[in-house]
Amino acid sequence: MSEDRKIRILVAKPGLDGHDRGAKVIASAFRDAGFEVIYTGLHQTPEMVVSAAVQEDVDVVAMSVLSGAHMTLFPRVKELLDEAGADHVLLTGGGIIPEEDVLALEARGIGRLFGPGTATTEAIEYVNEWFQARQSA
């Protein structure tokens, strides 16, 4: 991890889906790995997620979507982040997202999306690498 400061990450649950087991596990894992973690709680609109991201000045937004609404929610949050001048923020996440949708979302500027069975260490490593690359860029 960066020697300068802790990476700030917003773990968000957008949409109406209440399945927060994954979001809470990943939030705890990031915290244990030394990140500054903010968790939004459930049932957030894209506007609420972006407003929290801007207010908390985070580096990363990690969204958990198990509801199948990922093709609506990820692009909308990305669009609002860009509009808010927060296009430097990494938007990543996980959930039940078919591979073809993962590829389509990546093509629209969204970071890696992790599926069921992913080890938390894999997501942590990804965010660390992204952050280091950004720092050295």
Added chain:
Amino acid sequence: MSTIEEELLERAKLQEAVHDRDREIAELRARLATWEDQYGAVPKRDTLFTTVSGREVRPLYTELDRPDAAAADGDDRLGFPGSYPFTRGPYATMYRTRLWTMRQFAGFATAEETNARYKYLLEHGQTGLSVAFDFPTLMGFDADHARSLGEVGVCGVAISSLADMERLFDGIPLDRVSVSMTINGPAIILFCFYVAAAERQGVDPAVLRGTVQNDILKEYQAQHAWVFPPEPALRCIVDMFEWCSENTPKYNPISISGYHIREAGATAAQELAFTLRNGFEYVERGIARGLDVDAFAPRLSFFFDIHNDFFEEIAKLRAARRIWARGMKEKYGAKDPDSWRLRTHCQTAGVTLTAQQPENNIVRVAYQAMAAALGGTQSLHTNSMDETLSLPTEKAVRIALRTQQVLAYESGVPNTIDPLAGSYFVEHLTDELERDALGLFEEIDAMGGVVPGIEQGWFQQEIAASAMRQQREVEAGDRPVVGVNHFLEGSEKLEIDTLKIDPAIERRQVEKMAAMRSSRDDESVQRVLAALTEACRTEENVVPRILDCARAYCTLYEIRAAMEEVFGAYKEPVFF
């Protein structure tokens, strides 16, 4: 012989019997010690010998683990099937009279598409229906509400008014098919849509069979599809108990559910304890209203998760029946045996399915299904192999249903009632789970009960901590998951088809809503909604008012809003 001589003889016989028993036990101990030496001398596999819930299990159980099993007290703990305390099953004849109901949970897209799936399932031998609603419906939003964007019909079927409910059951006779509905926050509203849809078919509500989940406490604890805060939500549930006991006597107005608690991360003991304690909470609320416990308790039903650990899950169902029976009889004074009898639906554990090598899920589900049958479930949903990837395809659902049919018709499992009774291990586990649950009851009571526990986030934190422990075990490789951390094939690419929901469905549903709204009598809509708001302010039972709203084609969100005006909305305590 004199009386004294008789007594002396009796006493001598008794002493001899005691000595015989002591000798037997001493002999058993000696043989056990010999075995322990053998066991200790051989190296063991390097793995966790605990259940998936983290429970230590010993390599061997013997008669010595249940020293009092032969005593009169032993009978008290088991009884016979269909009699108190129901450990061995809620009914005397169990699967010899009727197999468990094979009830696959299904719903997607619009009412029309789901209706076609129901007809397909009924044609393939399914014996009951189970409705899965989409997230907007689960949260009390109409398909055309801004919050519903992107979620209409995606994870279940969109039902925003009586019109949708009528389409959902078009051509399905509601007097003949039992229907289970998984809905909680706005359960009372969807229930009224259902009763009104039955009325439209000319079906008398008195003959309706089925279940509405309607278990709000576990929503706050685990599943998180709520609408109102706890107190008004509990009032609505007691209104349902009261109304249903008078008007729909064959219908279960609640399914007290451990499933979602377990799926959110709880251990078997936590699932057991939280679910039953929630159940007792509803009983207390009903009694506090002044209802006769035997008027509503017989219709309380349950829903448990069947996870990977085969014996622990079987023991959990057996312990659940015993704890419920004892609580209802001894603590709540129920006199009707039907009030003591815990009847349950089960579903195999979705959380155990893997996205990697998904066909392996068929095997996981089959073992879990067998545990459910050996535990004595009354109905069962078997998960489809593709559910970590999308809603199930027709083929995947058919295999899941066939899994139950193979179990029911080929395995021989249903032939003998509670066949594992008397197993040293299973009886020991049953006792242990019961003890754990009673211990957790004490912790909950020390917090002031279920609602204070929810408000303090205690349940949520306990569940999240268990989830984290399980995740660590899996990531460390200590808890093998085939295809995920063991026996990988390099590329775990998906090789099965998945179901896709057409995004055009949302638009079509929104258009239908607009047409329905413009064809209604607006004046009567406003009148019945206002009457409902008024009823919420008083102690009047709100079911008849909501039924009036349903019949006038008020929408789900309109009815929700009319109630929310008085009840307010629930705000969760956020933490992780």
